[in-house]
Amino acid sequence: MKKEVLLNPGPVNLSEHVRKALLKPDLCHREPEFIELQNSIRGKLLEVYDLDPGEYAAVLLTGSGTAALEAMLTSLLPADGKLLIIENGVYGERITRVAEIYRMAHQTIRHDWLQGIDTGALQKTLSKNDFSHIAVIHHETTTGRLNNLSDIATVCADTGVELLVDGVSSFGAEELKFREWRIAACAATANKCLHGVPGASFVIVKRSALDNKKIKSRNLYLDLANYLQQQDANGTPFTQSVQCFYALDEALNEFFDTGGRQARQELYQKRMHIVRHGLKDAGIRPLLEETECSCVLNAFHLPENTPYEYLHDELKKAGFVIYAGQGELAKKLFRISCMGDITEEELERLISVFDAIK
Numbered sequence: 604m605k606k607e608v609l610l611n612p613g614p615v616n617l618s619e620h621v622r623k624a625l626l627k628p629d630l631c632h633r634e635p636e637f638i639e640l641q642n643s644i645r646g647k648l649l650e651v652y653d654l655d656p657g658e659y660a661a662v663l664l665t666g667s668g669t670a671a672l673e674a675m676l677t678s679l680l681p682a683d684g685k686l687l688i689i690e691n692g693v694y695g696e697r698i699t700r701v702a703e704i705y706r707m708a709h710q711t712i713r714h715d716w717l718q719g720i721d722t723g724a725l726q727k728t729l730s731k732n733d734f735s736h737i738a739v740i741h742h743e744t745t746t747g748r749l750n751n752l753s754d755i756a757t758v759c760a761d762t763g764v765e766l767l768v769d770g771v772s773s774f775g776a777e778e779l780k781f782r783e784w785r786i787a788a789c790a791a792t793a794n795k796c797l798h799g800v801p802g803a804s805f806v807i808v809k810r811s812a813l814d815n816k817k818i819k820s821r822n823l824y825l826d827l828a829n830y831l832q833q834q835d836a837n838g839t840p841f842t843q844s845v846q847c848f849y850a851l852d853e854a855l856n857e858f859f860d861t862g863g864r865q866a867r868q869e870l871y872q873k874r875m876h877i878v879r880h881g882l883k884d885a886g887i888r889p890l891l892e893e894t895e896c897s898c899v900l901n902a903f904h905l906p907e908n909t910p911y912e913y914l915h916d917e918l919k920k921a922g923f924v925i926y927a928g929q930g931e932l933a934k935k936l937f938r939i940s941c942m943g944d945i946t947e948e949e950l951e952r953l954i955s956v957f958d959a960i961k
């Protein structure tokens with residue numbers, strides 16, 4: 604079958620090695636071979652950012668990125684905690700939804716979706732209130748903006764609030780200084796920058812952040828403390844998606860074989876350069892300045908008089924899947940992500956298809 608080049612922000616095109624890993628032998632999740640697999644993944648995930656296993660732990664879940672996000676938010680906020688949420692896109696809104704559903708004490712600082720995070724306003728809000736935690740999106744996939752986590756971390760450090768990060772679309776490619784930014788936890792997934800299969804996700808958690816008597820689980824399935832305790836003891840509370848784990852382990856082997864986190868960032872930067880400059884020559888304007896964007900995904904204005912559906916369908920006929928804008932940006936934008944097993948030749952061909960369509 605002909606390859607469809609996935610330029611959506613996950614799931615990504617799989618390498619042949621990762622795809623073949625799905626065909627490994629059937630395995631019971633209570634057997635030592637599974638524990639070996641689980642431990643291997645947990646260790647490698649910490650190595651992505653060179654984290655000390657005594658200080659941080661990788662907690663593995665079965666579910667998409669949102670499962671990890673919900674587990675992080677509901678498991679780390681103590682009963683008397685209060686969460687400050689920073690929003691500048693759809694994924695920030697999702698965090699507020701989680702806080703509402705679980706009736707967690709929270710407040711949201713909303714930004715226009717095209718704006719970066721205002722750390723002055725953040726500082727002001729923090730000084731007037733008693734928040735225990737802040738939740739923020741690292742790479743806001745809605746617009747392709749890489750939020751200024753380092754500045755936010757500085758404000759957090761000054762006030763002693765704990766930082767919870769949605770790193771779902773940045774983990775493995777963008778810089779995340781866990782220790783320096785004093786990140787308490789970061790939720791992420793197998794099938795974005797790590798190039799695994801959808802169905803496995805994880806939270807990198809500072810062990811001390813879960814060590815609080817006032818933390819009570821708010822749900823059964825997403826209780827991080829329970830997962831951490833059982834995974835540390837070579838177990839698992841529930842059936843995990845064994846095949847997704849096989850694939851993630853193989854994807855992590857490839858990740859390190861190809862040079863690790865920084866190499867992946869450089870690879871994406873190179874790919875995104877081809878896309879941004881090629882589209883610019885075709886008269887298509889990016890939404891944000893290059894310096895504001897992640898290397899993972901960029902958003903672009905739709906060409907004049909070209910509805911998204913037309914562009915999408917023409918590109919799909921040529922073998923490319925692009926992504927629509929979300930929410931209020933749906934009529935104005937399209938997005939291109941460059942994760943996964945794709946080639947520069949494919950991106951060059953994408954540009955030539957754009958040239959022919961518009």
Ligand SMILES: *Cc1c(COP(=O)(O)O)cnc(C)c1O
Pocket residue numbers: 612613667668669670672694740742743744769770771772792
């Ligand atoms: C993709 C993504 C998620 C999670 O989406 P799922 O569909 O649950 O995997 C969460 N946050 C961000 C920033 C994302 O890009």
